[in-house]
Amino acid sequence: MDRHLEAFLEMLAAERGAARNTLAAYEADLSDFAGFAKRREGVALHAASPELLRRYLGGLTDQGLSPRTAARRLSTLRQFHRFLVREGVRADDPTELLDSPRLPAPLPKALRREEVIRLLDAAATLPGKRGPVAVAALELLYCAGFRASELVGLPATAMAAEAPLVLVRGKGGKERLVPISARARTAALALRNPKKPSKWLFPSHGAAGHLTRQGLSLLVNQAALAAGLEPARVSPHVLRHSFATHLLEGGADLRSLQMLLGHSDIATVQIYTRVLEERLKVLVEEHHPLAHPAPQAAPAD
16 A cells, blocks of 8 residues: 555544444545546656646546545545644645535425415415415416526416416526416416506516515415425425425426426436435336246145
């Protein structure tokens, strides 16, 4: 073992009380880079240049490793080189200017279907005008997966009495047609006031002329409280995520989901593959002929 690597592991064990499995993980990461450095430039582990480290980290993606794995290896390399600087082995830290791999944003936890029903029922109990507005907003967020900005900016003309589709202007001004349920359309059309016509589906007395994102979040929180749900678990984005999750659980495919959510790149909806994987796993377990042991033949008399 490289003597600097050995000293680094001894420091982790003595000063930080690192567990055996942790030490083994550090050793594996640094040994992998040491082999790369030897093959590419014939240099020792402690003598790598920033460019060599950058090529190594870029190669991890080419090998199909996840950004999370690449981030962990960069963290290991950073800690090792800081140790080398502290010990006077190196005068510089070659990892100092390296960018960390961009990690995918974690998904919020989707609401259960029965929780969504409770939320919608509770929205109708909010006093005054808030009730109908909350019902329409929640119905549209959940049945169509709107972004908060898309919902509050819907013009009144977007909703027609018999039209099954709504024209939505999403990010970058891109438009898409989104199907909505009859229930959501009825709730939205109920907001119209012939005596006070407005250009917005969700009008407001504020400067924008329509419900703001902050106002929408407040309505969602009030409905959550009325439903007995923790407000921190409920938001317009959580309802959009619940819409996508429940669609996948019901059999939708990623390409259709991409179109409904308004993403230009299908890679953006790859974050939902965990839901899809669970559904496929259940599908195989329930329907594959070898997933269940064959019944034993009855013994002959």
